[in-house]
Amino acid sequence: xxxTKAKILESNELMHHLQCKRGDVGRYVLxxxxxxRCEKVAELFDSPxxxxxxxxLKTYTGTLLGEKVSVVSTGMGCPSTAIxxxxxxxxxxxxxxxxxxxxxxxxxxxxxxLxxxxxxIRDEGTTLHYMPIEFPAVADxxxxxxxxxxxxxLGQRYQLGxxxxxxxxxxxxxxxxxxxxxxxxxxxxxxxxxxxxxxEMEAASIFVLSSIFRKRAGGIMLVCANQETDDPNDNTPTxxxxxxxxxxxxxxxxxIQQDRANGKI
Amino acid sequence: MVPSExxxxHTRIKTGDVGRYVLxxxxxxRVEKMAAxxxxxxxxxxxxxIKTYTGTLLGEKVSIVSTGMGCPSAAIxxxxxxxxxxxxxxxxxxxxxxxxGIKTGDVxxxxxxIRDEGTTLHYLPPEFPAVADxxxxxxxxxxxxxxxxxxxLGxxxxxxxxxxxxxxxxxxxxxxxxxxxxxxxxxxxxxxEMEAAVILILASIHRKRAGGVMLLYAVPGVTPMTEEEKRQEQSAARIENAIEVAIEGVKVLIQRDRxxx
Numbered sequence: 001x002x003x004t005k006a007k008i009l010e011s012n013e014l015m016h017h018l019q020c021k022r023g024d025v026g027r028y029v030l031x032x033x034x035x036x037r038c039e040k041v042a043e044l045f046d047s048p049x050x051x052x053x054x055x056x057l058k059t060y061t062g063t064l065l066g067e068k069v070s071v072v073s074t075g076m077g078c079p080s081t082a083i084x085x086x087x088x089x090x091x092x093x094x095x096x097x098x099x100x101x102x103x104x105x106x107x108x109x110x111x112x113x114l115x116x117x118x119x120x121i122r123d124e125g126t127t128l129h130y131m132p133i134e135f136p137a138v139a140d141x142x143x144x145x146x147x148x149x150x151x152x153x154l155g156q157r158y159q160l161g162x163x164x165x166x167x168x169x170x171x172x173x174x175x176x177x178x179x180x181x182x183x184x185x186x187x188x189x190x191x192x193x194x195x196x197x198x199x200e201m202e203a204a205s206i207f208v209l210s211s212i213f214r215k216r217a218g219g220i221m222l223v224c225a226n227q228e229t230d231d232p233n234d235n236t237p238t239x240x241x242x243x244x245x246x247x248x249x250x251x252x253x254x255x256i257q258q259d260r261a262n263g264k265i
Numbered sequence: 266m267v268p269s270e271x272x273x274x275h276t277r278i279k280t281g282d283v284g285r286y287v288l289x290x291x292x293x294x295r296v297e298k299m300a301a302x303x304x305x306x307x308x309x310x311x312x313x314x315i316k317t318y319t320g321t322l323l324g325e326k327v328s329i330v331s332t333g334m335g336c337p338s339a340a341i342x343x344x345x346x347x348x349x350x351x352x353x354x355x356x357x358x359x360x361x362x363x364x365x366g367i368k369t370g371d372v373x374x375x376x377x378x379i380r381d382e383g384t385t386l387h388y389l390p391p392e393f394p395a396v397a398d399x400x401x402x403x404x405x406x407x408x409x410x411x412x413x414x415x416x417x418l419g420x421x422x423x424x425x426x427x428x429x430x431x432x433x434x435x436x437x438x439x440x441x442x443x444x445x446x447x448x449x450x451x452x453x454x455x456x457x458e459m460e461a462a463v464i465l466i467l468a469s470i471h472r473k474r475a476g477g478v479m480l481l482y483a484v485p486g487v488t489p490m491t492e493e494e495k496r497q498e499q500s501a502a503r504i505e506n507a508i509e510v511a512i513e514g515v516k517v518l519i520q521r522d523r524x525x526x
Contacts, residue, residue: 119377119394131452132445136394138377141406141418144399162394162469187390194389195469211420211453 015087018072019052020059022091026068028252029093031084033100033202035073037241041099042071044249057084064249067256067265074098077167078126078205085209095255097143098206098219099248101239102163102198103172104226105191111226111238114158114247115197116147117219120204123187124167127208137165137207142255143218150250151220156243161197163221164188165204172199192228216255220248268350276317276330276345277310283319284326286353286515287346289339291460293331295504299357300329302512315342322512325519332356335425336384336463343467353518355401356464356477357511359504360421360456361484363449368483370501371415372510373455374405375477378462381445382425385466395423395465400518401476408513409478414506419455421479423462430457456481478514480507 014021030041035058042048045062052059056075063069072088074081085096102115109115120137122128127137144160151158166172175184191199203219210217222244225237259265268280288299293316300306303320306329310317314333321327330346332339343354360373378395380386385395402418409416424430433442449457461477468475482502483490490498 118399119396121394122392131448133391134380135449135452135454136377136379136396136420138394138396138420141376141399141402145403148399160399162396190389191393193470194393194466195472196393208452212451214453 015091017054017083018057018059018087019054020091024051025059025061025070025072025088025091025093027093028067028069028095028255029088030071030248031074031096031098031206032071033074033076038071038073041245044245045069056080064252065256069252074202077201078124078165081202082126082205082209085206089209089213089215094215095143096206096210096215096217097248097251098203099244100200100202100221101224101241102200102221104223105164105196105198105228107228107230109159109197109223109226109229110234111223111236112157113223114151114156114244115163115221115223116144116151116158116160117163117203117221118144118160119162120207121162121164121191121196122204122208124165124204126205130208130212135208137204138211139207139218140210140216142258143216146251146254146258147218147220147247149254150247154243154247154250156247159197161195163203163219164191164196164199166199166201169201198223220244269348273345273348275312275341276315277312278317278345278349280349282309283317283328283330283346283349283351285351286325286327286518287351287355288327288329288511288515289332289342289354289356289464290329291332291334291358296329296331299508302508303327314338322516323519327515332460335459336382336423339460340384340463340467343464347467347471347473352473353401354464354468354473354475355405355511355514356461357507358458358479359507360458360479360481362481362487363422363454363456365488367417367455367481367488368415368501369481369498370503370506371417371481372409372507373421373479373481374402374409374416374418375421375461375479376402376418377420378465379420379422379449379454380462382423382462384463388466388470393466395462396469397465397476398468398474400521401474401514404517404521405476405478405510405514407517409510412509412513414510416510417455417481419453421461421477422449422454422457424457424459427459478507478510480504
């Protein structure tokens with residue numbers, strides 16, 4: 001442990017950006033991008049209470065199966081996400097599940113499907129401040145299996161696979177107007193051929209930071225629409241995250257039960 | 266991809282010669298030893314560094330195919346195996362442990378690989394992660410558990426230069442090699458080997474399953490030990506541990522695949 005970190009833990013200091021301190025959050029944390037979504041997630045906890053809201057980072061904490069659980073928004077993109085995960089790690093969180101919306105990338109994916117992330121394409125700048133590019137952004141196997149078991153239990157249609165974590169939303173949606181259009185289009189095609197199942201903006205940093213901190217992380221994304229669909233008649237966009245959130249909450253419950261059985265709590 | 270009936274250029278195999286399930290050691294000299302774990306194993310082909318045996322496990326066809334050392338020959342091997350219909354790949358080998366607390370004789374179940382090699386850049390940009398299939402990972406972990414062998418799930422470093430890892434100080438790019446090695450360790454990598462990244466990336470592109478199990482041995486630089494401890498460690502280095510976990514893992518997969526039709 002670094003001196004800085006030891007000092008923070010000792011002094012119970014308020015985190016610079018998160019405005020939370022040790023004890024304010026649970027080990028288990030759901031990470032949406034949108035601060036406006038935190039209330040909807042917190043409603044799924046028992047006894048949720050508002051903790052802090054600073055910049056784009058909003059925190060609620062409640063319980064599931066009697067265990068403390070939090071929801072913390074990361075803001076859009078890896079720079080703010082890295083700050084959120086750094087500070088959550090400093091105050092004791094150890095299991096991170098990214099939740100959010102995304103675009104599908106394989107022809108068979110339909111709006112409403114759930115993408116369970118096994119890894120992420122590091123198509124962003126933040127994780128290069130941590131690890132050389134060759135290092136994989138990979139999800140924790142226990143978290144992946146818990147999300148899969150939860151999706152199965154709740155009868156949801158899901159896919160397992162890699163997400164593209166990008167820095168530029170409009171570079172993905174309107175690549176043709178970017179000066180680097182050709183590069184963006186060629187790389188998008190490569191990600192699809194490589195088997196990527198969804199495109200979003202935060203997962204890579206959550207996975208790489210978790211590897212470095214020896215914590216667990218995973219992610220589950222609602223597929224809102226699919227620009228690569230093989231059925232344009234079945235591609236009406238949806239942003240109803242209800243089922244996706246139910247799966248994420250169920251997965252946390254599975255992890256809590258497993259952790260209890262393994263004596264990790 | 267429709268399986269090709271043609272004799273493949275380097276592996277010298279055709280459709281029907283191998284099973285869906287393939288174990289991939291690096292060393293052709295290790296193929297016979299591994300084939301002995303199969304029922305009705307027979308020699309199929311041996312060309313360059315690629316040696317193939319096929320037998321059965323639980324009545325299902327399974328093959329052992331050596332890749333040679335490094336990603337270039339491993340890529341050729343996996344490409345040709347996919348052409349003849351293989352869909353489940355398990356790398357089996359030995360490696361030095363990169364984290365303290367790992368004992369010689371433990372195994373690493375590879376969840377992903379650091380693409381510290383040149384071959385996969387001919388397939389995908391470096392940002393794309395080399396990730397193992399979750400079903401293969403859990404099958405190998407289950408195999409290890411049932412055998413009572415300690416397994417560590419984690420990331421492997423797939424490198425192109427063996428001597429760049431073991432003797433970095435004599436390389437012109439020494440400081441780069443040493444700094445990157447420290448980064449991989451800080452990132453949590455658990456083992457270093459030379460083929461996993463390409464097997465995982467090709468499996469992603471071809472929508473096949475892949476994973477890996479490596480025998481680990483404690484490295485003095487990572488885990489401090491006396492001369493006597495070093496001698497004891499060496500005798501604990503049983504490659505059989507990794508082979509047996511791989512064989513059990515394939516059995517778990519066969520049973521699961523049958524249950525799911």
